[in-house]
Amino acid sequence: MSKLRPQKEYEKTGAFRFFRWLSGSKDPYVGEVEMKPQEETIIPESTILERMNEKRMMRDKIYDAENNKKLRLFHKIYIASAILFSFVLAGLLLYTVSCLPPVGNSANPANNEVPERYIESGLQETGAVNIVTGMILDYRAFDTFGESNVLFIATVTVLILLHNKKKSAKEEENDRIYEPKNDAILQACAKVLVPVIIMFGIYIILNGHLSPGGGFSGGAIIGAGLILYLNAFGFKKTERMFTEKTYKAICFAALTFYCVAKSYSFYTGANHLDSHIPLGKAGHILSSGLILPLNICVGLVVACTMYTFYVMFRKGDF
C-alpha cells in the first residue's frame, strides 16, 4: 500500500514538474530564466563596403596573373607537366603499337569468325551488296538506331541552348546586315549546284545497299546543299519550305518508323529480326528488305540535323 504524500511535498518532486510540463499548464522557463527579446544586430553600411573592398582586393591580389608569383609558377608547372605527360603518353602508346600484331595480316585476332560470317552469308541473309550497310542496318540495326537518336538528342540540346524565341527586332536586323543579299555570283553558282548536290545526296542514300555510302553520308550531302541554298537566297526563301515544324515532323516520323520497324521483334519473342519483306534480286534498287527504308529514315534525320545545326549557329531561329 502506497503512502499518500502531502501535496506540498509532491510538488517538489521531479515527476510532478515533468507532468506539469507535459500538460503545458506552466512554462518552466517563465520567471526562472532571464529572458529578453533579441535585437537585430545592425551592421553599418560602411563596414559592409569595407569588407567587400577587402575581399575584392584580396581576390585581385590572388588572381592577378602578372604579379602573383605563385600563380605564374603554377602556370609554368602546369605547362611543363602537361608536356611531360603528353610525351609519356605518346611513348606508352607507341610502345603498345609496336607490340600489336602487324597491320594487314589476315591472321590477326580481329579477323575472327564474325566478319567471316558477315562476308560469307551477308548477301543471302540481308540482301545488301554493300556488306557494311548490311551489317549496320540489319545485323546491328539497333546500334544505328542509337546513333540516329544521338544525333536527334544533340539537335535538341543545341535547340535548347541557342534557340531564341523572342524575335527581338534588333538582333534580326543585325543578322540581316551581315547576311549577303542577292550576291549574283553565289546565286548563279547555287542555281547550278544545289539541285546537283541534292540529287547526288539522294542517289547516295538510295544506293546505300549497293555502293559505298548510305544514310549518314547522303544525309550530310543533302544538308550541305540546303545550307548552300540558304546562303545564296537568304532565310526568307528557306522559311517557305523548312521551319521548326518541318524539322520536328520529319525527325519524329523517321525515328518512329525506324523504332517500330526494328523493335516489333520484341513483341514476337525477341528471337529474330525477320522483316518478311522479300529480299529481292541482289543488286537492284528495290532489294534487301528493310534496309532501303531505314537508309531513307537515317538520311532524312541527318539532313535535317545538319541544316538545323547551321541555322541555330547562324541566327538562333528558323
Added chain:
Amino acid sequence: MGVNLVANYGEAVAMILFVIGFMNLLLQKNLIKKIIGLNIMDSAVYLFLAEKGYISSRTVPIVVNGIQDVEAYINPIPSGLVLTGIVVSVSVSALMLSLTIRLYRRYHTLDLDEISMRLRKEGL
C-alpha cells in the same frame, strides 16, 4: 619494345595524332582551339580503326561478281565502328560549340583562363 613499330607505321601515326590533339586540349587557352584538338583526337581514332580493319591485297567489302569469299574482302566491322564514331563526334562538336557560344555571349571572351578567373572574382 615490340618488333612491329615499322610495320604498324599507320597506327603509330594515329597515336601521334592522338597525342597532338591531347596536347591541344591541355595547352590551348582558346575554347575553339580546344574543340579542334578534340576533333583531331577523333580523327586519330578513326585512322586507328581503319588500320585495324585493313588486310593487305584485299578489297572493300562490297560484293562484286558474286564473289563471297573471306579471302577477297577486308574486315567490315571496323568500318561500321568508324561510322558510329563520326556521328557521335559530330554531335559532340555541335554541343560543345553551342556551349561555347553561350559562354561567349555571357563573358565576351573565348579564353578559358579569363572566364574561370572572372567566375572566381564574381564569387561563384
